Structures are given as C-alpha cells and as structure tokens.
Amino acid sequence: MRRNEYLIKAFFFLTACVSVTILALIMIFLVKEGAPILSHVTLKEFLFGQYWYPTDDPVAFGIFPLIVGTVSVTLISTLVSVPLGVMTAVYIAEIATDNLAAIIKPLVELIAAIPSVVIGFFGMVVVSPFLQDTFGVPTGLNLFNASLMLAFMATPTICSVTEDAIRSVPESLKEASLALGATHLETIFKVTVPAAISGISTAIILGMSRAVGETMVVLMVAGGAAMNPHSLFDPVRPMPASIAAEMGEAAFGSEHYNALFATGVVLFLFTLGFNLFAAWIAGRYNRK
Amino acid sequence: MTGNRIQYRMAKQKILFGLFRSAAVLNGLALFAVVYFITSRGFSALSWEFLSQAPRDSMTKGGIFPCIIGTLCLSGGAILFALPVGVATAVYLNEYARPGKIVGFIRMAINNLAGVPSIVFGLFGLAFFCIILKMGVSILAGALTLGVMSLPVVIGSSEEALKSVPDTYREASLGLGATKWQTIFRVVIPTALPGILTGTILALSRAAGETAPIMFTGAVFFTPKLPESLMSEVMALPYHIYILATAGINIEQTRPMQYGTALVLVLLVLGMNMFAMILRYRLRRKMKP
Amino acid sequence: MKKIILVLSLICLASPAMAGKLVLKGSTTVLPIAQKATEAYMALHPDTVITLSGGGSGNGIKAIIDGTATIGNSSRFIKDKEVKQAVDQNAYPVPHRIAIDCIVPIIHKNNPVSDLSKEKLRDIYTGKITNWKDVGGPDMKIVVISRDSSSGTFDAWKELVLDGERVTPAALTQPSNGGLVTQISGTKGAIGYIALGYINTDVKVVSVDGIKGSEQTAKNGRYTISRPLFMFTAGWPEGETLDFINFILSPKGQALVKEAGSITLY
Numbered sequence: 001m002r003r004n005e006y007l008i009k010a011f012f013f014l015t016a017c018v019s020v021t022i023l024a025l026i027m028i029f030l031v032k033e034g035a036p037i038l039s040h041v042t043l044k045e046f047l048f049g050q051y052w053y054p055t056d057d058p059v060a061f062g063i064f065p066l067i068v069g070t071v072s073v074t075l076i077s078t079l080v081s082v083p084l085g086v087m088t089a090v091y092i093a094e095i096a097t098d099n100l101a102a103i104i105k106p107l108v109e110l111i112a113a114i115p116s117v118v119i120g121f122f123g124m125v126v127v128s129p130f131l132q133d134t135f136g137v138p139t140g141l142n143l144f145n146a147s148l149m150l151a152f153m154a155t156p157t158i159c160s161v162t163e164d165a166i167r168s169v170p171e172s173l174k175e176a177s178l179a180l181g182a183t184h185l186e187t188i189f190k191v192t193v194p195a196a197i198s199g200i201s202t203a204i205i206l207g208m209s210r211a212v213g214e215t216m217v218v219l220m221v222a223g224g225a226a227m228n229p230h231s232l233f234d235p236v237r238p239m240p241a242s243i244a245a246e247m248g249e250a251a252f253g254s255e256h257y258n259a260l261f262a263t264g265v266v267l268f269l270f271t272l273g274f275n276l277f278a279a280w281i282a283g284r285y286n287r288k
Numbered sequence: 289m290t291g292n293r294i295q296y297r298m299a300k301q302k303i304l305f306g307l308f309r310s311a312a313v314l315n316g317l318a319l320f321a322v323v324y325f326i327t328s329r330g331f332s333a334l335s336w337e338f339l340s341q342a343p344r345d346s347m348t349k350g351g352i353f354p355c356i357i358g359t360l361c362l363s364g365g366a367i368l369f370a371l372p373v374g375v376a377t378a379v380y381l382n383e384y385a386r387p388g389k390i391v392g393f394i395r396m397a398i399n400n401l402a403g404v405p406s407i408v409f410g411l412f413g414l415a416f417f418c419i420i421l422k423m424g425v426s427i428l429a430g431a432l433t434l435g436v437m438s439l440p441v442v443i444g445s446s447e448e449a450l451k452s453v454p455d456t457y458r459e460a461s462l463g464l465g466a467t468k469w470q471t472i473f474r475v476v477i478p479t480a481l482p483g484i485l486t487g488t489i490l491a492l493s494r495a496a497g498e499t500a501p502i503m504f505t506g507a508v509f510f511t512p513k514l515p516e517s518l519m520s521e522v523m524a525l526p527y528h529i530y531i532l533a534t535a536g537i538n539i540e541q542t543r544p545m546q547y548g549t550a551l552v553l554v555l556l557v558l559g560m561n562m563f564a565m566i567l568r569y570r571l572r573r574k575m576k577p
Numbered sequence: 578m579k580k581i582i583l584v585l586s587l588i589c590l591a592s593p594a595m596a597g598k599l600v601l602k603g604s605t606t607v608l609p610i611a612q613k614a615t616e617a618y619m620a621l622h623p624d625t626v627i628t629l630s631g632g633g634s635g636n637g638i639k640a641i642i643d644g645t646a647t648i649g650n651s652s653r654f655i656k657d658k659e660v661k662q663a664v665d666q667n668a669y670p671v672p673h674r675i676a677i678d679c680i681v682p683i684i685h686k687n688n689p690v691s692d693l694s695k696e697k698l699r700d701i702y703t704g705k706i707t708n709w710k711d712v713g714g715p716d717m718k719i720v721v722i723s724r725d726s727s728s729g730t731f732d733a734w735k736e737l738v739l740d741g742e743r744v745t746p747a748a749l750t751q752p753s754n755g756g757l758v759t760q761i762s763g764t765k766g767a768i769g770y771i772a773l774g775y776i777n778t779d780v781k782v783v784s785v786d787g788i789k790g791s792e793q794t795a796k797n798g799r800y801t802i803s804r805p806l807f808m809f810t811a812g813w814p815e816g817e818t819l820d821f822i823n824f825i826l827s828p829k830g831q832a833l834v835k836e837a838g839s840i841t842l843y
Contacts, residue, residue, distance in 0.1 A: 004467075004469070005467055005468055005469060008468075008469045009380075009384050011376075012376055012377075012379055012380035012383075012384055013380055013384070013385075015372075015373055015376035015377050015380065016376070016377040016380040016381060016385070016394050017394065018373050018377065018439070019377060019394065019397050019398045019401055019439060019440070019443070020393070020394055020397040022401060022436050022439070023397045023400055023401050023404075025412070025416060026401075026404060026408065026409075026412045029411075029412055029415045029416050029420075030408070030411065030412070030415075032415075033411075033415050050746075051743075051746060052746070053726070053743055054726055055635070055726040056726075056735075056743055057741065065746065083311070084311050084314060084315065087307070087308045087311035087312070088308075088311045088312045088314075088315055090308055091305075091308040091309055091311060091312040092312065095305055095308055095309070096309075096312070104312050104315075104316065106562075106565050107315065107316050107319055108315050109561070109565070110319060110558055110561060110562075111315060111318070111319045113490075113493060113494070113497075113557055113558060113561040114319075114322060114497075114554065114557070114558070115496075115497025115498070115499070115526055115553055115554070115557055116406075116497070116498075116499065116500075117497070117499045117526040117527075117529050117530050117550075117553075118322070118326065118497075118526075118529065118550050118553060118554055119322065120530075121529055121530075121533050121546065121550055122322050122325060122326070124533060124534075125533070126325060128763075129763055132763065132764065138718050138720040138764065138765075138766050138767075139720050139749060139760070139764055139767070140763075140764075141749065141760070152318055155315060156315075159315075183297050183298065183300075183301050184301060184305075185297075185300065185301035185304055185305065186297070186301075206403075209403050212405065213403070213404070213405025213406065213407070213408070214405070214406075215405065215406055215407040215410075215499070215500040216499050216500060216526075216530065219530075220530070220533070220534065223749045223750075224725070224749055224750035224751070225746060225747055225748055225749050225750065226746050227746040227747050234747075235747075235749045237750070240405055240407040240500070243407050243410075243411065244407050244410070244500055244503060245725050245750070245752060246725065246726065247410070247411065247414065247503075247504055248503070248504060248632035248633065248636050249632055249633040249635040249636040249639070249725075249726075250635075250639075251635065251639040251642065251643075251659075251662060252419060252639070252643055254662075260411070261411060261415070264407070264408050264411045267405055267407070267408060268404065268405070268408050271403045271404060271405055271408075272400060272403070274403065275399060275400050275402075275403040276400070279396065279399060344616065345616070346609060346612050346613060346616075346837075347612070424645060425645070508628050508629065508630040509608070509629050509630040509631050510612060510615070510628070510629040510630070511626070511627065511628040511629065512616075512619070513626050516626070521600075521628050521630075531631070533756075534751070534752050534753055534755075534756045535605055535608075535631050535752050535753035535755060535756060538755060538775075538777070539755040539756060539758065539759045540759065540777070540779070
C-alpha cells in the first residue's frame with residue numbers, strides 16, 4: 001500500500017516535469033537549429049546587420065530591422081493598451097457597480113478570446129483602407145495599424161491582471177483614506193493604485209510580452225518591409241512575421257532555416273526576459 | 289472657499305470617472321465593432337451548404353466542412369494531450385508537492401511556457417514533431433504542438449479548481465481511512481471536475497483559434513477530402529481565413545467565404561467561451577454557502 | 578503506454594492509405610492551375626486523395642528533395658544549390674513544363690503612367706526613384722510592393738528586371754499574387770508585379786519598353802518578362818503521379834491552364 005502511494009506520487013511528479021521538459025526541449029531545439037547560422041555570420045552581424053535578404057545572392061542575415069520592428073510595434077501598442085487596460089481595470093474594480101462590472105468583465109474576457117487571425121483580418125480589410133482614406137497614407141498596412149490591433153489584443157491581459165492587483169489592496173487602506181476626507185478619486189490615485197503598483201507593473205510586462213510574441217496580426221497588417229521605420233505609418237517586419245512568412249520555404253537545414261530559428265531564439269529570449277522580470281517583480285512584492 | 293475646493297474636487301472626480309468609464313466602454317465598442325463587422329458581412333455566406341460541403345471552383349464556392357473537421361481534430365487532439373498531463377501536473381502541484389526549490393522551478397517553467405510566442409511553438413513543432421519524430425505535416429504533429437501550447441492554460445485552471453475544494457473534504461476522506469490516492473481520485477477530482485471542465489473548454493477554444501503553431505505542422509492550403517488517419521494533413525478554419533485573405537487565388541471573389549469562415553470561427557470560439565463563463569458563474573454560485 | 582501503442586498502431590494503419598494519394602506543394606503562381614487540375618482530376622478519379630499547399634517555389638522543390646510531396650510546383654527552374662542538395666539526399670527532381678507565365682508590372686487604376694522602361698522599373702525597385710513624377714506621373718510617393726523572398730515570381734522579377742540587384746528594404750511584401758492585386762487596387766501610389774493570370778479590372782497593367790504583356794507577346798517572345806512553369810517529381814513519375822502530369826499536359830488540362838489565366842504550352 002505504502003509502495004503504491006509512493007509510486008503514484010512519483011508518477012504525478014513525472015507528469016509535472018513534462019512542462020519543464022517541454023520548455024527545455026523548446027530551448028534545445030531552437031538553439032540546435034539556430035546556432036549553425038553563426039558559422040555564416042558573426043553574432044554581431046546577425047543582431048545588428050541592417051539588411052535582411054535571406055535568399056539573395058549574396059545573402060544578408062541582419063535581423064536588426066526585424067528587432068526594431070518588434071520593439072516599435074510593442075512600444076506603440078503599449079502606449080495604447082496600458083492606459084486603456086489599467087483604466088478599464090480601475091473602473092471595473094473601483095467605480096462600476098457590481099452589476100455593471102459583471103457585464104463589462106466578461107466582455108473584456110471575450111476580447112481576449114477572439115482568434116488573432118480574425119483581428120488580423122479585421123485590420124486588413126477594415127482598418128487599413130480606413131487609414132488610407134482618412135490620413136492619406138501610402139499604405140494602411142503599417143506600424144500604426146499593427147500596433148493598434150496588438151493593443152486591442154493586449155488590453156484584456158493588462159486589464160485582468162491589474163484588476164486582480166487592485167482587488168488585493170486591503171479595504172482598510174481605502175477606508176482610511178476616505179475617512180481622512182479624500183475623495184474617491186484621490187483615494188484611487190494616491191492610495192489604491194500606488195499600493196497595487198507591483199501588480200500593475202506585472203500586468204504591463206505581461207501585456208508587452210503578449211504583443212512581442214503575437215504573430216498573425218503582425219504578419220497580416222504590419223506591411224512586411226524589413227526596414228527601420230521613420231514614421232508611424234511606415235511598414236515594418238517584426239520577427240514573428242518574418243518567421244511565419246518564410247519558414248514554409250526555407251529548406252530543412254539550410255542557412256535560411258537556421259537564420260529563422262536563430263530569430264526564434266531572439267524572440268524567445270525577449271519573452272523569457274519579460275516573463276522572468278514579471279516574476280521577479282511579483283516575487284519582490286509578495287515578500288513585502 | 290472650502291466649499292469651492294470641494295466642488296472642484298468633486299468635479300474633477302466626475303470628469304475622470306467619466307474618462308475611466310469611456311475606457312471601459314471603448315473596449316466594449318471595439319469588441320462590438322469586430323463582432324458586428326464579421327457578423328454583418330459573414331451572415332449572408334452562412335448556409336447549410338457552406339457548413340457541410342468542401343470548397344469548390346478554386347475555393348470561391350462550396351463550403352468549409354473540411355476546415356471545421358480539421359479544426360475539431362487539431363484542437364480535440366490537443367486537449368487529449370493537454371488534459372491528462374495538465375490535470376496530473378496540477379494534482380502534483382496542489383496535492384503532493386511541498387513548497388520548495390523544485391516546485392518553484394516547475395512553476396517557473398510553466399509560467400514561461402505560457403509566455404512562449406505561438407510562432408515559437410510552431411518552430412518547435414516543426415523541428416521536433418515533424419522532423420525529428422518523423423510525423424511530417426499531420427494532424428498528430430499539429431495537435432501535439434497545440435497541446436503543448438495549451439498545457440499551461442489547463443494546468444492553471446485545474447489548479448484553481450483543485451484549490452477551491454475545501455480541505456475539510458480531504459480530511460474527512462482521509463479520516464474515514466481512505467488513502468491519499470483514493471482521496472484524490474474519488475473526492476478531490478470529482479469535486480473539482482466542473483472547474484477543470486471550464487478550463488478545458490477555454491483551452492479548447494484557444495487551441496481552435498490559433499494559426500501560427502499549425503502553419504508548418506498540421507494545416508494545408510487545400511485538401512477537400514476528410515482526414516483518414518492521424519497522419520493526414522488537414523485544412524483548418526484559422527489557417528483557411530489566413531490563406532483566403534492573403535494567398536487566395538482571387539481574394540475579392542472569395543471575400544464572402546472569408547467573412548463566412550471568420551464568422552464560423554468567431555461563433556465557435558466565443559460560443560465555447562460563453563459556455564465556459566456560464567458554467568463558471570453557476571459553479572461560483574453553487575460554491576457560495 | 579496504451580496510448581503510445583494506440584498512436585503507433587494508427588501510424589501503421591496510415592501507411593497503406595498513402596496509395597492513391599498525391600501531395601502538391603509550392604509556387605502560388607502554379608496554384609490556380611494546380612487547383613483547377615486537382616478539382617477536375619478528382620472528379621475523374623474519385624478515390625484519389627489530393628492535398629495542395631502553397632508556400633512558394635522554393636518550398637515546392639524542397640518538398641521534392643525531402644520527399645514530403647509527390648509533386649513540387651515551381652515557377653522557376655531548379656537552382657544549382659538545390660541540385661546539390663538533391664544529390665546529397667539521393668533525390669532526383671525531374672522537371673515537367675506545364676505552362677508559360679508572364680509577369681506584368683501593375684499600378685493603381687487611376688495612375689496615369691502607362692509605360693515604364695526596364696531601367697526605370699529597376700530604379701523604382703532598387704529605391705533610386707521614389708516619386709511618380711520622376712517617371713512622368715503625378716507628384717506622389719511610390720509605394721513599392723514586392724513578393725516574399727520564397728516566391729518564384731520574385732525570383733523571376735529579380736533576374737529578368739533587376740539583373741540580380743537587391744530590392745529596396747522599404748518595399749512592402751505580400752505573400753501571394755492575389756494579396757498583391759488587392760493591395761494595389763486599394764493603394765494609389767502602389768506598384769507591384771504579378772503573374773498575368775491574376776490581373777483583374779481593379780488594377781492597371783503597365784507596358785514595359787512599349788510592349789504590353791499578353792498571351793500573344795509572351796508566346797512570340799517580344800515580351801521578355803515571361804518564364805515557363807514547372808511541376809517537379811521525384812524521379813520519373815509513375816502510377817497516379819504520371820496520370821496527373823499527363824492530365825495537365827493533355828488538351829483538357831491545358832484548357833484548365835488557360836482558364837486559370839496562364840498561357841498554354843501549345
């Protein structure tokens with residue numbers, strides 16, 4: 001009987017290790033398939049090279065414009081999604097009546113559920129022509145459009161994590177502030193939000209991480225030009241878009257195939273960095 | 289003087305609260321805009337023929353039946369992998385493990401797995417399942433890739449469900465002489481089942497809507513016949529939208545098909561989500577004393 | 578364990594079902610022909626299962642080399658590098674010419690420009706000319722649209738128009754001919770290039786050095802931006818694959834080529 005219990009525990013432990021194994025396998029395979037590119041270009045050329053011509057003769061494997069593309073769509077989408085997500089969360093948690101919150105919260109969750117390809121499609125057929133007609137920009141498939149669509153997708157993540165953070169602020173703190181004569185608004189800005197700031201930071205980082213890794217939207221609406229954008233309406237080619245567009249054609253084991261996996265490594269490190277940072281903030285917060 | 293000050297403060301509050309409310313409303317409007325647009329344009333494409341037939345005439349006519357079946361195969365297969373592994377992991381973390389370095393490490397791995405970009409899962413699936421394990425482009429490879437991606441979602445919601453089972457249940461069962469395993473299998477899991485189910489539906493809906501992980505591992509442009517085995521390639525709803533919108537032969541002519549396919553996918557995914565939400569809502573009401 | 582056995586047995590069951598199955602991969606230019614042919618062929622042979630995917634010529638030839646497809650569609654001939662890869666992996670790709678295609682530059686239908694020389698096209702695509710007024714059009718920024726690097730159309734354009742020079746990094750990219758047409762029809766300053774079969778009334782075709790790309794000018798050789806389209810097989814085709822290739826080369830198949838907007842072989 002004892003022995004059985006022990007075996008069962010061991011079995012559950014092993015299944016729990018599946019996730020660790022998968023994460024390890026992902027890293028191993030990305031590096032294994034990506035590393036050989038370094039025998040064609042140096043790390044510096046790969047990361048900071050300005051030209052991405054993976055099939056030309058001579059080839060150029062510089063992913064700098066792709067990194068710039070990813071960073072720029074992420075930052076601009078964050079500028080939109082953070083105020084929107086945090087304000088919505090504050091509204092749901094602090095201002096709205098319970099009944100109203102019970103309606104808005106599921107709506108925001110439903111946004112998170114819309115498949116990314118549908119949002120990309122919407123950006124292509126609705127937002128892009130709208131931008132062209134309204135702003136007279138040469139192409140509606142650009143940095144701005146992609147950022148807007150990404151912001152739409154990242155907002156629910158930011159909103160729900162922020163809401164949890166705000167709800168975890170002790171009622172007594174808020175009551176104390178109100179009792180001292182502060183208005184509801186002042187309490188939110190000077191007590192609740194500062195008390196929840198770690199949780200809100202985590203929310204922002206997770207939202208950014210989502211924007212960094214999102215593929216279909218940037219593949220369909222970012223325009224796909226591998227250049228450093230000069231304006232908000234220039235097309236870009238973020239890393240996930242480049243991988244998704246080119247992987248199908250890159251012959252197994254070719255330089256191009258290796259270069260795309262190496263791009264995957266860079267992308268993975270970006271999100272890993274974001275996640276570890278978020279975990280670090282959350283950890284610091286819990287210890288306090 | 290003080291009165292003015294208070295009025296000023298209240299006015300400021302009113303204005304800013306209005307702003308916060310409009311942020312919330314903006315979200316709702318955006319959701320409404322996307323859903324309205326897809327529905328209004330896609331509704332006319334919907335018909336029994338559209339749902340039950342294969343595409344014809346260079347995909348400008350006919351339906352999307354193979355895509356629906358393909359998506360069901362891929363996402364269903366993903367859950368067949370993610371559900372047992374995910375629930376077992378959650379059981380370990382919640383019932384057996386004691387907090388420590390190893391558990392911390394496992395949790396960190398799960399959190400990071402949740403943050404891995406979908407396209408990276410696609411790369412991994414291609415290199416590992418399709419090439420190293422020689423599965424090729426197939427339902428099996430696509431479903432496993434999606435399954436790996438869904439794992440953190442299933443683990444997270446299962447753990448939450450297990451946590452909501454009151455400790456008194458466990459103590460009662462153990463007190464009656466049941467072993468730990470019997471307690472888990474007969475008491476804890478059945479009590480947590482509705483919660484686990486809710487999470488599973490959410491994971492299923494997410495897997496059904498993903499495109500990037502299946503682009504190189506499971507989905508193809510056109511194969512009008514239904515899959516014969518796990519090694520068949522399939523068409524899938526999200527990938528079908530992508531190719532019709534970007535790589536179709538005549539994009540303008542296939543517009544109605546694009547809207548229709550998008551509508552079917554949105555209905556499928558949002559339907560599953562709403563179902564899960566209602567389930568969760570009723571569950572919470574039941575749990576409350 | 579049971580699960581593993583189940584999976585393995587399903588895999589084993591799957592293998593005999595491979596008979597009567599054709600997997601076509603590759604060029605989006607060949608796609609309309611392949612799709613029409615697939616539909617017609619399956620109507621004649623209801624038991625055959627055909628799978629068709631795009632992804633570009635490189636993908637088609639690659640699939641023949643790795644054995645992941647029975648027919649690799651390509652809008653260009655096999656490259657030296659690919660021949661080497663094929664020899665290394667003991668594969669012998671055999672080309673079958675199935676149609677002729679010509680690539681035409683297209684612009685927004687309201688753009689007054691109607692003719693461009695090859696030199697001007699090259700300057701536009703390499704980024705030396707960036708405004709329509711430099712080529713006799715209105716003062717408007719040129720939005721250069723190109724195809725993804727996997728595309729055979731891109732390869733042909735680069736070779737026949739750009740003399741191998743690099744396309745400007747500012748060029749937008751589209752994964753397919755169809756996507757490009759849609760984008761150009763909605764973008765006033767745009768220029769792109771597509772296979773003749775994709776032209777519709779939403780875009781305007783520009784002649785090159787005074788000659789407009791058409792079936793006639795491509796067949797008689799006056800329009801130079803044209804190339805043959807291929808289906809590659811691994812080794813000389815046999816059985817179902819041979820039937821399929823023969824079907825496309827038959828008058829019935831060539832009629833489909835014409836329907837799909839490409840130019841017939843004979």
